[in-house]
Each structure stands twice: as structure tokens, then as C-alpha cells.
Amino acid sequence: MKEDNCGTQNCGCGPMVTIPMENSACREPNQTCGGTADMDLNDEACCGPSNHTVSNPFEKPGYKILPYVKRFHHTDNGTYPVIYNDLKFKDKAGTVFTRFGYNRSHYKVSPGLYCSGAPDENSDVFVSANYKISFDHLRRSLKGLDAWILVIDTMGVNVWCAAGKKTFSTGEISTRIKNVGLDKIVKHRKIVVPQLGAPGVSAREVKKNTGFKVVWGPVYTKDIPKFVENKLKTDNDMRKVTFSMAERTVLVPVEVMLVMKISLIIILALFVISGFGPGIFGIDRMVDRGSLISLFFLSGIFAGAVVTPVFLPFLPGKPFALKGIFAALISTAPLVYFYHGKIAITGLIAMLLVAFAISSYLAMNFTGATPYTSPSGVEKEMRKAIPVQLTSVIIALFLWVFAAF
Amino acid sequence: MKKFRYLKNVATLKLDQEKCNGCGNCTRVCPHTVFKLENKKAEMIDFDACMECGACALNCPEEALTVTPGVGCAAYIIQTWTGKEVGACC
Ligand code: SF4
Numbered sequence: 001m002k003e004d005n006c007g008t009q010n011c012g013c014g015p016m017v018t019i020p021m022e023n024s025a026c027r028e029p030n031q032t033c034g035g036t037a038d039m040d041l042n043d044e045a046c047c048g049p050s051n052h053t054v055s056n057p058f059e060k061p062g063y064k065i066l067p068y069v070k071r072f073h074h075t076d077n078g079t080y081p082v083i084y085n086d087l088k089f090k091d092k093a094g095t096v097f098t099r100f101g102y103n104r105s106h107y108k109v110s111p112g113l114y115c116s117g118a119p120d121e122n123s124d125v126f127v128s129a130n131y132k133i134s135f136d137h138l139r140r141s142l143k144g145l146d147a148w149i150l151v152i153d154t155m156g157v158n159v160w161c162a163a164g165k166k167t168f169s170t171g172e173i174s175t176r177i178k179n180v181g182l183d184k185i186v187k188h189r190k191i192v193v194p195q196l197g198a199p200g201v202s203a204r205e206v207k208k209n210t211g212f213k214v215v216w217g218p219v220y221t222k223d224i225p226k227f228v229e230n231k232l233k234t235d236n237d238m239r240k241v242t243f244s245m246a247e248r249t250v251l252v253p254v255e256v257m258l259v260m261k262i263s264l265i266i267i268l269a270l271f272v273i274s275g276f277g278p279g280i281f282g283i284d285r286m287v288d289r290g291s292l293i294s295l296f297f298l299s300g301i302f303a304g305a306v307v308t309p310v311f312l313p314f315l316p317g318k319p320f321a322l323k324g325i326f327a328a329l330i331s332t333a334p335l336v337y338f339y340h341g342k343i344a345i346t347g348l349i350a351m352l353l354v355a356f357a358i359s360s361y362l363a364m365n366f367t368g369a370t371p372y373t374s375p376s377g378v379e380k381e382m383r384k385a386i387p388v389q390l391t392s393v394i395i396a397l398f399l400w401v402f403a404a405f
Numbered sequence: 406m407k408k409f410r411y412l413k414n415v416a417t418l419k420l421d422q423e424k425c426n427g428c429g430n431c432t433r434v435c436p437h438t439v440f441k442l443e444n445k446k447a448e449m450i451d452f453d454a455c456m457e458c459g460a461c462a463l464n465c466p467e468e469a470l471t472v473t474p475g476v477g478c479a480a481y482i483i484q485t486w487t488g489k490e491v492g493a494c495c
């Protein structure tokens with residue numbers, strides 16, 4: 001960076017604290033938030049060796065300033081982090097990793113109060129779960145708005161699931177409002193809570209506990225600008241959940257990762273079973289037949305964990321177990337085309353049954369990730385489907401061993 | 406959401422219109438537009454869309470609504486069948 005495009009007012013290279021500056025032009029100290037202490041943290045400092053990390057006034061021993069924190073906002077009641085409204089590469093990469101199940105239960109934000117822009121005592125307060133992806137969505141949609149973000153502790157779980165588990169709850173919101181002293185920070189008495197948190201939050205009780213009125217915010221954070229424009233009113237469309245192909249597809253990686261471990265164990269077992277035949281156990285036979293049945297098995301996994309979520313509304317039938325079977329019909333079709341006539345029909349049937357059963361089970365398990373299946377419905381379908389799935393597996397294994405002779 | 410419909414007539418949702426005071430809370434929290442206000446009374450216009458999330462019952466001031474809420478994934482339900490202490494699934 002060039003040293004000469006910085007003014008001198010804050011840039012003493014001497015022993016005094018160096019305030020990080022915008023690297024293109026040295027801005028005036030930010031007026032709204034009280035002086036130079038509100039300069040952005042991540043801008044490079046304007047003098048000193050370029051690879052030298054200049055300390056900023058917010059550094060504290062033992063603390064680390066997180067990349068999504070732009071600066072700190074001082075009020076009479078305390079100092080609060082101001083977040084970036086744009087997501088950085090690191091945030092996006094984090095989202096991708098998390099979607100693949102990596103570090104999923106630790107992708108959190110510390111609960112407490114944050115600022116978007118420079119909020120004051122009249123600014124709206126938005127409640128968020130402390131799952132980093134939820135928090136990222138919220139801060140992005142608050143771009144250009146001066147607002148408070150109250151992050152509550154949901155143990156790093158998103159609003160919807162946390163509300164179901166009652167960690168996104170009346171109690172947690174009430175305690176958090178008191179802990180941060182929200183009544184001293186804002187003059188009004190309302191908080192915006194995402195509507196999907198409603199299964200865990202009784203608006204009445206929050207009001208009774210804290211004096212704050214719950215205003216239900218839109219289901220999707222992307223509607224927040226419109227919601228704010230509407231003077232904190234949701235219209236019908238903002239209240240509905242959707243389940244588009246994109247929304248379904250992002251769930252695929254986690255579905256796949258979740259079955260990975262158990263699949264490896266099952267594949268091992270399939271190899272072992274495949275070894276039995278005339279002359280008791282044959283290694284060659286194990287390898288040949290084991291890889292064949294594993295191929296069908298994987299095709300079943302693909303049907304249940306990938307095809308079913310992505311093509312959900314296009315698969316016939318209402319019970320997911322049935323949808324899974326249709327998905328497996330599709331995914332195994334090329335294999336059947338290739339192998340029919342080349343192997344005994346009993347073997348082929350056995351392999352298909354394995355694929356159908358696993359796909360049907362995984363599809364049924366996907367009900368947990370959809371926003372429209374009722375637990376009563378799921379239980380009803382399971383009572384019928386599980387015995388069928390188990391029976392198919394037993395018959396399949398029997399046929400498979402039989403086919404070896 | 407209209408193209409997504411799960412099993413019919415299974416939801417445990419019940420509405421007692423006698424008790425309803427017409428506050429409209431249920432229409433504001435339900436993510437599936439199950440209710441509509443008609444002459445100051447809540448009405449179920451789409452019963453089979455209910456996913457038993459429990460939001461309406463929790464936010465009804467008159468206890469006019471009841472539903473058995475739960476988490477609907479197979480792995481979780483199997484765990485409840487076997488009576489094990491469960492970690493929910495999502
Ligand atoms: S339980 Fe949930 S989905 Fe069902 S009616 Fe109530 S709010 Fe709507």
C-alpha cells in the first residue's frame with residue numbers, strides 16, 4: 001500500500017496507538033459513532049512496514065476480533081460490534097463447509113447485541129439464532145439499515161430447528177433481552193422475531209417477562225427490506241415457507257455426509273456376505289459379487305439422498321417411502337440395462353431390493369428436513385414402510401447368497 | 406407450497422371455534438396458511454397443510470388451538486419407539 005495517500009491526523013507512526021485507516025482515502029473520523037475509534041478494523045494501517053500487523057485500539061489480550069466485525073459502536077450503555085453487511089469469501093466458504101456437514105454443530109456466533117450500521121435508541125431490533133449461516137443471512141439483508149441484532153443462544157442451530165427443539169424460546173429471548181439491557185438501549189418496546197421461531201416463542205409470554213412486544217418478521221430474511229418499508233408488517237407471501245429446488249438441493253450434501261459412515265459399514269458387510277457360496281468362502285467371489293451389489297447399493301443411496309430431495313415434487317406418491325422407490329427405479333435403470341442377462345435373475349432381484357430398500361428408507365428420513373411433513377404423518381408412513389423395507393432386505397440377502405450357488 | 410402435500414387427515418391439529426376471540430395470531434404465525442379469519446373467528450382453510458409445528462397453539466391466547474408438536478424425521482421417531490434418550494435430528 002502507498003503511504004503517501006494518507007493524511008497525518010491519525011497516522012502517527014510513533015508510539016501512540018495507530019488507527020487503522022481506509023487505504024484509498026483517509027476518511028474523516030466517523031461522526032455518528034463517536035470518533036476515530038469507529039474506524040474500520042480491517043483496513044490496513046497507513047504506515048510502517050507493509051507486512052507489519054498494526055494493533056488497533058480494540059485489541060485486548062486473549063480476545064480475537066472476528067472477520068465479520070467492521071468496527072465498534074459506542075453508546076452510553078456500552079460498546080457493540082458493528083458487523084459487515086457484505087459476506088466475505090471466508091463467510092461463503094464457511095457456509096459451503098457447513099453445508100457439507102463439516103463443523104456443522106460448531107458454526108456459531110457469540111450471543112449478544114450487534115449493530116448493523118449505526119443504530120440508535122429508535123432503531124429496530126432483529127432477533128437471530130446464533131447459527132452462523134442464519135446470522136450471515138440476516139446481516140446481509142440488513143444492508144443499508146441501521147438496526148440492532150440480538151443474537152440469542154440456540155447452540156448453533158438454525159431458527160426453525162431450534163424452535164422445534166425449544167432452544168429458540170420464550171425463555172432464551174427474555175433472558176437475553178434482560179442480559180443486554182435492551183430496555184436501556186432502545187426507547188421503543190418491540191423486537192422483530194423471525195416467524196419460523198414461533199413454535200418456540202410465545203409472544204405473550206415475552207411481553208409479560210420483558211415488556212417487549214414480539215413483531216413476527218418474515219420467514220425469509222430477503223424480505224426484510226420490504227418488511228421494514230411496510231412499517232414492520234408481513235404480507236401473506238412473507239409468511240409462507242417455500243421448498244424450491246434450490247432449497248432442496250442445498251440439503252443434499254448433508255444428507256449424503258450423514259449416511260457416509262453407515263454406508264461404508266454396510267458395504268463391508270455386503271462384501272463379506274458376497275463371499276459365501278460353493279466351497280464356503282471365496283475371495284474372488286467376494287470381490288466380484290461384493291463390488292456388484294455395492295454398486296446397486298450406492299445407486300440406492302444416490303436415489304434416496306440425492307434424487308429424492310432434488311426431484312421431490314415430481315416423484316409420484318405422497319409417502320416419502322414410495323417416492324424413494326420411484327427414485328431408485330430411475331437410478332438403477334442404467335444398471336439393470338447393463339447387467340440383465342449377464343447375471344442370474346435371482347441375483348439381479350436381490351440387488352434391486354437392496355437399492356429400493358435403502359432409497360426408500362433414506363427418502364423417508366428426508367421428511368425431517370422438509371418444512372411440510374407432519375410428525376403424525378411420518379409416523380404413520382413409517383409403521384407401514386419399515387416392515388416392508390426390512391423384509392426386502394432379508395429377502396434380498398437370502399436371494400443373494402442363494403444366487404451364489 | 407401448494408404442490409407439496411403430505412398425507413391427508415393425519416394432523417393432530419384441533420380448533421375450538423367457541424373459544425376463539427378472533428385475535429388473528431394463528432394466521433400470523435402459521436407458515437402454511439392453515440387459518441383464515443372469517444367473521445372474527447379463525448377457520449381452518451387448509452387442514453392437510455399443517456405440519457404440526459405448534460406455533461399456532463403456543464401463540465393462541467384462548468387455548469382454542471391444540472396440536473401435538475414434534476420433529477418429523479424417521480431416525481428420530483425410531484429412537485422414540487425404542488425408548489432411547491434422543492438427540493433430535495436437525
Ligand atoms: S401447527 Fe404449525 S403448521 Fe399446523 S396450523 Fe399450527 S402453525 Fe400452522
Ligand code: SF4
Nearest residue numbers: 425426428429431465
Ligand atoms: S390465535 Fe386463537 S384466539 Fe386468536 S384467532 Fe387464532 S384461534 Fe382465535
